[in-house]
Amino acid sequence: MSFEKILIANRGEIACRVIATAQSLGYRTVAVYSKPDAGARHVQMADEAICIGPALASASYLNVDALLDACQQTGADAVHPGYGFLSENAGFAKACKESGITFIGPDEDAIHLMGSKRLSKIAMIEAGVPCIPGYEGEDQSDKALLKEAERIGLPLMIKASAGGGGRGMRVVTDASEIAAQLKSARQEAASAFGSDELILERAVMQPRHVEIQVFGDRHGNVIHLGERDCSVQRRHQKVVEEAPSPAVDASLRQQMGEAAVNAAKACNYVGAGTVEFLLAPSGEFYFLEMNTRLQVEHPVTELVTGLDLVAWQIRVARGEALPLTQQQVSLTGHAMEVRLYAEDPAQNYMPQTGPVLQWQPATGEGVRIDHGLVPGQQIGSHYDPMLAKIIAWGETRDDARRRLIRAVEDTRLMGVKDNRQYLAAILRHPVFAEGQATTAFIGDDFATDTSLSETRVPDSLWALAAILLSRQHSTHPHLAGWHSSSVGQQPLQLGCQGETTTASLSYHPDCTEVTLGENTLTLVESGPDRISVDGISRHYAAIHHDNQLWLEFMGQTACFEDLTHAAVGSAEQAGSGQIRAPMDGAIVEVLVQAGETVSKGQVLVSLEAMKMEHSLKADCDGVVESLSLKAGDQVKRQQLLINLTPTDSARDNAQ
Template sequence: MSHAFDTLLVANRGEIACRVMRTARRMGLRTVAVYSDADAGARHVREADEAVRLGPAAAQASYLDIQAVISAARRTGAGAVHPGYGFLSENGDFVAALAEAGITFIGPPASAIAAMGDKSAAKARMHDAGVPLVPGYHGDDQDDALLKAEADRIGYPVLLKASAGGGGKGMRVVESAEAFQAALDGCRRESRAAFGDDRMLIEKYLTQPRHVEVQVFCDTQGNGVYLFERDCSVQRRHQKVLEEAPAPGMTEELRREMGEAAVRAAREIGYVGAGTVEFLLDADGSFYFMEMNTRLQVEHPVTEMITGQDLVEWQLRVAMGETLPMAQEALTITGHSFEARLYAEDPAQDFLPATGTLNRFELDLAGAGLEPTRVRLDSGVASGDAVSMHYDPMLAKLIVHGDDREQALATLNRALAALDIQGVTTNRDFLQRLATHPAFRAAELDTRFIEHHEAELFAPRHYTAEEYASAALVGLHQLGQERESDSPWDRHDGFRLNAKHTIRIALCDPNRIDDADALVIVEGKRAAPGDPWRLRIGDQAYDATLQPLDGDAVAVTLDGHRRRLQTRLVDNNLVVMVDPRRETRLFWRRIDAIDHGRHEAESTLTAPMHGTVVTLLVQPGERVEKGMALMVMEAMKMEHTLTAPADGQVESFHFQAGDTVGQGDVLLEFAADE
């Protein structure tokens, strides 16, 4: 039963825990955080009024331990638990256990979670409620041969989905009958690991659909509303990357039809609280029910931005037994909003998760000329925090608002450029490439947007001569090349006896360090420190100076053209420069430097991230072809397959299934054919 409470425990971590606690404190509630050993110093712990340790780093032994969470609530006198999203947020057993303990769950009843948690059964109920469905198989018979036959009947491509799943886990697009069994095996493994359930459903994969979802809200008095829609079409690995509200191109009639269908779906299962009904929207305007997420979604801030409502406050008030704050006719849309999900991952390496320490994590709104009311950073991390291998790699959400889509998109790009992140590889630059892509700007969206535009999104960056010259100048300055010495033996400025005074600097994209993109020649000797350098790049020459400003800012002047840049040098070889338009990353090295590491690594394969070995796919001594799968790793809830770099054979494995490995660990010895 819903009732009043004065202490709220947030059974989650990261940005959602921080977000919920901020709203709770504004409402006068005391906040309690829970944490694992890996999160003992995390931001959500630091911001809470109280915090209780749950257990070790592994989620199963901490955040997913139902009794440990309930014990923490009892220990702190918490009258309610907010589950955030992920972990126990859609766990019916958790809801039932809280009810037995007399603690309010901020979310729907266990029966509603069960109704939508089994996606096959949910499809049947939606059919009965008159909600349109995509053709597919949702049956209980899970025999591999039957599933294969159903996929053949539906017609390829098909989408394999974990029946108990969500968040892109246990999901594969299967393009052909030949690829079906391998995809099914992989989906079952991921689904068992993530949900303890390997049942699958199959759906026809629409080739150019949009992913449009509707935010619904219901109270305990039977009232239900929809707070309009969000377009979440831009995805990688079936996980959302950029979201926006309202969805581009929506007519009022289509908005009403989808919204009313979403409310029907919620009422069909006796829903209470915040929920999201997800649809596939085809090019002809037809829409089909996909699933219902029985929790608050990661992308809810774009809905808050266009409606002016705090959905977490709505959740808390509904859980206290109050009626919905607004009726349907009172809800309106104002402007446009985008959300960009910032992940610790490397898009250039197939979005592999990244770990490390955030030496700097700051958003400089004033420096970028951005209004605080138009930009919001929901983050669970801060400068100095560690990013571990144990949890989802999402670091933060950058949310912006504008009077229209064009203005909101311009604000998003300026805000991304103003976000300064050091120490951990992220997808920030990739988000900028997405947001500035002509097709995205034109709202030409579908769920395979990244695949359709892969050539442009992952094309090598083309840098200007000015960027190369600026990077050379930053490297010279920050490596101390401005220091002059009377003795030639103490100098590192290109001194040669009876030869012209030069420094030769090779600059290239950090993802392609084998060959220099540009060679910068520093010519001659300056008369005094502070005088211009003479830089030559091919036929282009510049008189160049650098002036340190506040913090990491510098003023670079090339032939009288002065620009203010945020700069840093990472590990003495990576120059990062950010201006209001974009970020530049260039690998910097003296031309006489020799990279021995690449040659030493030719006979080995190393772990691209911290993780756990899932399975070995070949035997030691077995001959393999280039691209053949050798082993599977799991990190941050996702599987990653490592493949042979060339034709040859695996000589030995250094790890077995179940072993934990660190980033850079040598996984196996590989002998390539001559």
Template sequence: MFHTILIANRGEIACRVAATARRMGIRTVAVYSDADANAAHVHACDESVHIGAAEPRASYLLSDVILNAARDTGAQAIHPGYGFLSENEAFAQACGQSGITFIGPPASAIAAMGSKSAAKSLMEQAGVPLVPGYHGKDQDPTLLHQEADRIGYPVLIKASAGGGGKGMRVVNSSEEFAAALASCKREAISSFGDDMVLIERYLTKPRHIEIQVFADSQGNAVYLFERDCSVQRRHQKVIEEAPAPGMTEERRRQMGEAAVAAAKAVGYVGAGTVEFIAEPDGRFYFMEMNTRLQVEHPVTEMITGLDLVEWQLRVAAGQPLPLTQEQLTMQGHAIEARIYAENPDTGFLPSIGTLSHLRLPEHVTFRNGTVRVDGGVGQGDTISPYYDPMIAKLIVWGENREQAIARMHTALAETQVVGVRTNLAFLGRLMENTAFATADLDTGLIEKNREQLLPEHSEATIPALACVAATWISAQGQTGHSTNRHARSSDPWDSTDGWRLSGSYQQTLQLQDGESTHTLQMQRADGQWQLVHQERNYPLSWSAEQDGASWHTQVHLDGRNYRGTVVREGEQAWLFGTGQTGGTRIFGLPDILRHAADESADHGGNLTAPMPGKIISLSVKAGDTVKKGDALMVMEAMKMEHAITAPASGVVEEVFFAVGDQVSDGAELIRIEEE
């Protein structure tokens, strides 16, 4: 077994590998960029090496620099995690040439599966079923268009070297094909350095089911059952679960054996995932093979009780697989939810910022436990534009799927993130969604249930407003019930409950809730507080306990009790609650005096950047006439393309950036004189 390994990655997977290695008595070395000098994975390892600037191409993608770090620290092996160099054939080969073990499959297997087109040809020879499509090397746009017309719409364009939903477009008609192809190729060359694509028939109600496989250097290979990854947005997984709901033993065996055949066809060694697309009638087709550990591997660990990272290290050291196919068993049901710094209300755009407050559920060890938290960031860390915006993964286990869903709902309710927008409320609604709860799954679930999962902004409830107002009063040193004063002191000047010589007291608070502004009056008279909102009085009492930046508040309103946690950050109050205090809500606490001077300013007609990124395409110039919804430019952020469209019809007055320019969040991009 190795005495030292270098982890050529960052975030939660680097932390996870470090934890398993420590348990096995293996020393670990972290590599880090300028942006990650104080990151969690650096602290998780025994030693760390700086490898370059924040951009991945200037740090985590520099194979020579990483190999030098391994040699300098005496590392015998490199664990690539997932992403970055984990599926890089040249890097795996360079490790071998340097006498360093690459903890992954042989370079030849990566090469065979690295091209989706070549992989599909290989799978066809191995007898693995394929979706009808075009996987050829001829990339002439006219030919590709003809092939799409032959296959029949809708079709799916996929970057041959791609993954993670990048370089992928669904095309519904022949007229849309050329523009979709150009966009797909741009994103593919940016993310993978290769713009080759393949075209497949797009299945209208498909499920995404993948099989975890493992192989050793002695020729043994097994499948560790399946995961359902059908719930996706932008072709990226949101929820993963194991086993797949409704899976029969016969189909599990068929898919498992097909996955093992795929692995053996390329001489595979180590952990890998064979991904299938499945139709409602049970037919399944090979999509691709990920030649690495997957982000969603914890759900497999939860139902099998195994540590797949430990298996990776043992197999890479030349040991045989710990178990045979007959010895593998599974128990219960596991679900994983990815908590992202993103805003579901704006098409899941990434959200950049500092995690000023982060509270995650208590981690219960995944061996025989019910809740597991895998994270690579902590409170005070920054979600930057350079890396994936995932904050953490919540993984729960239950004796059955219903119990697992209930536990996930509870775990999400216990999670608090301040400083960036997140998908927490969206994930909570997903757990309550009828289609998800009844396992009516397919990759279009989110779009089909958009009205319930992505509802229009709703007005804040009175309990939610009362919770924020009570916390605001408490933060000024006042309590929500008069009895505390007498318990502490008989001197009225020691009172912190709003006591006044005149017997009455009032404060006014304005809360901005989306487009609405709520004016609240907190009044105290004759020893009783009341909340006045829209000329209605609500008798109110509360208790509030401060825990760092958090206020855990319970309000008693109109004879009922409500709970919530409020975190104040600048001119915002973040409310976390359940029931009537409702999920996560962000209220503005505007500084009226500071903003008074801005009210008369004319901000109409300007278009600002929704996030930091690079301008990669520009469709207009000054003087052009545009219609509402016209594409104006394309920005790239976190390796994804985001189209900027005209909010209204008018004439372009000025374009402030050119193709290739890097822009900051909120920068004015284009000014339009509206009609």
């Protein structure tokens, strides 16, 4: 199975990750890209790049014909699918094989079997792998499912057989809700995966999510590379991953490792795969699913084993035996990873779009950043909002945790909102720090954290922003010493996060005083990009864009606007009736008609962006003006979608 040129059928950080290893092994690489990704980092890194279609994933990164045509045009004789998109698509693996292209992954039969929660669970039971008691039968009638749900009892877990990412998954704790939740899960599963097949299980409450990295070759060898703990999750999406698990000792690791190897052998597995388990508080563990691809969180395994898993994938794909035996695998130290997302946790994790004005990954001993970002790149709404992975290694778990907190806070991203403050708060939380976090952590222990709600920007950030923005009204270039002597106050009107503040600046030879209401702060320039606030000196980062100032200071990032010369009484204030798109996206459904009377909080439009649906609500009572919006329309961020005439105005006009 010799090949010379590898096409990476993916985008973003995983495409960059695969390209780096493939090139280090001497292979030529081909990047594929959709039209919006033409200037992306993975395109720049690859030896060759070819456009495979428009922004819509189904017409580009999920387009099998376009990918195979790209292989033919570039002469690529191998494909690495990365994760997501077509990485677990048995049809794609088969199509590559039939076209004489080496698919760097498992055979289509293994992908097909493990892609079905129902069929894979049956296979695991036959292989002696511990499974949660439940129902995975062929009879999918409502009558059969209701009967089996009654037999299994509560709490009940309903799962889409073809599911992933939490879609088609329901936990039921009230028997009266079973029928409705079965119907809801069926509908979501059919919409998301094209199959409404379900399985039922007894829900394991507050478990750990522990997964085993396995590897197989075509010579009958299968080994595991230890476990990863991915218990910190939101809506079944992983937030923090670490290796090894703080809940797993050597004995349990051996038991889970042997079960995972048996699972892989049961489907004649070849390449990198992950067997996921639920670890109950009692210490019992149960098969959850098998991911037949490289995992997002594979770097933590690489850091504790010292191995390059992508290199292993390539070697196995060309027919070589595994480089190590089970006895030769050793784990050293501890590693943790978090996922950097373009999202706002304080706004129910709403995905964010915008330009990457500045990107500077953290550096330091034990720190690794996997990313696909370049300055000037536009973060759009067509793909998953994950931007990068921040990973840290340490000799102990706490060493890794501290390094990761610093790396998260020292990574600089401006131009689009992200979740760094949220991630740092999770890593600092005492329950996580003590290694006690379960899958219920974010919903229970972390539920009231301040990073999950909109909080007022501290006065220190307002003050520094006022000084930096005041440069636009001054001919003096430096932070301090603009005036040779004390002068009258300079007022500035600033806006940030929907709040406005008046800052009064008083300049002195050695400092600047900023008054915000009744609070006065003294700021002194103490070095390049360094400011002293009330005697404490700290670094800051700032970048101007249009009339905005993006500022990072004291572990927080905020975007300020200079409103000093803005028109009074903007028509876009809260409650104005102007409903705008919060991000680029596609209209799923318009729920109102022109002339209809609506109430504040009523859902008017459903918008799909970054693989999620968002409900846009009326910000006041009013009447819908004429609209031409319809399902399927593509809209831009801040585009006016619906204009409401507030009720009081409507009454006045009618009189």
